[in-house]
Amino acid sequence: MPDLRLACKVLSAVLLVSALVAGCSGSDRGQGTDPGTPGRRRTTTSSATTTLPALERTGSTYAVPERLPRAAAGTPIAATAPRPDDGFAGATRTELLYHSVDHAGTDVAVSGTLLVPKGTPPEGGWPIVSWGHGTTGVADACTPSATPNLFYNEYAQEVRSLLAAGYAVAASDYVGLGTPGLHTYLVGDDLGPAMADIVTASRKLDPTLAPSWFAIGHSEGGEAALWATRAPQSDPRAHLAGAVAIAPGSGLQAALPAVMSGGAPADLVYATYIVAGLSQVDPTVRIDDHLGPAGKEHRDLLLESGCLLDAADALAGKVPADVLSLTPEEASALSTKMAALGNPENTKVDGPVLVLQGETDQDVPAGLTTAMVDKLKALGSDVAYRTYPGLNHDQVLGPSMCDLLAWLAAHGGRPVQACVPEATDMS
Secondary structure, three states: OOOEEEEOOOOOOOOOOOOOOEEEOOOOOOOOOOOOOOOOOEEEOOOOEEEEOOOOOOEEEOOOOOOOOOOOOOOOEEEEEEEEEEHOEEEEEEEEEEEEEOOOOOOOEEEEEEEEEEOOOOOOOOEEEEEOOOOOOOOOOOOHHOOOOOOOHHHHHHHHHHHHHOOOOEEEEEOOOOOOOOOOOOHHHHHHHHHHHHHHHHHHHOOOEEEEEEEEEEEEHHHHHHHHHHHHHHOHHHHHHHEEEEEEOOHHHHHHHHOOOOOOOOHHHHHHHHHHHHHOOOOOOOOHHHEOHHHHHHHHHEEEEHHHHHHHOOOOOHHHHHOOOHHHHHHHHHHEEEEEEEOOOOOOOOOOOOEEOOOOOOOOOOOHHHHHHHHHHHHOEEEEEEEEEEOOOOOOOOOOHHHHHHHHHHOOOOOOOOOOOOOOOOO
């Protein structure tokens, strides 16, 4: 468990809140980390005129009202008191719970993190990046906002770079992470609205945020960023200026057949998460019907208490049939269902998009991403595509940052003062 440092910050008159003590964390690896449970507070503030209940958490699970109050998507439900976070160069950090809409059109509570740069906002306010994280897991233990570093050090590095460039960052946990139910892994109509609605909620919490925003994500988050361009905009004043998808999930119709023909431990975990995600949106899919002997043995770790890296370690040496019980026909049928729900190339992307891809990526092979880009272009999407030789799925993050910032600047983002590519923090 990482050390916690207590810092006391007197909140501004705009927020109309008394001084509160809050935990501030460094950037340690998030996998399996529990930074503690926020203490009880009376209220925190969502704007100059509206007060919110304080957001409370037990472990990695947030307290969600049993019956949600009626409210539009993007309406904050609860929030922690804003506090400076040393792990993000003193940026003001707030965890929040907000209304979103899932694949079935149901009002759901989603959690996330808002980070606002230290200093004076530019004229018009801080532009917002809605950050989409990659695969962490499907259980509450894998909730990024409940960790100091948004779960992986490479993601903390990415977010620090965006903050330093003058962007506020709103990072959704997605449906089912930190909130009721398993995470609906790779389901686009859950991912996209969650990324869009946290922008609306964040602007209601902080009046220094601009109406202009970008969707940026990696892996599952890259898929989410593309779906976010199609999500209903819950704030008519907000403007989505563009999206950046880094090694985005795509071509899901081939996922389960490929894994069942011989997958590495991480691939077997991804495959289990696909079936688990489907089970949350399709009542005909039951995860327990498709677990093999090792899958049943490690069911709790896979679905309830562990996350991606924990599960991959536990499945080392296992063959696909040990983990999942799927005939070739079942694997194909389930993948076809997942492709219909999650492939970002199914329909045209709304607005300009930049896709970044490492050429030696084994998790999302470059060939899949190239095929996705070609299909999106054929549908009339405005897509720029850049590849990076010798870089894999995670390594591509750091070295591509300067290209990402330059693209944001060319599409209405902050001017780039100076940028030197750096290796991805894989610690």
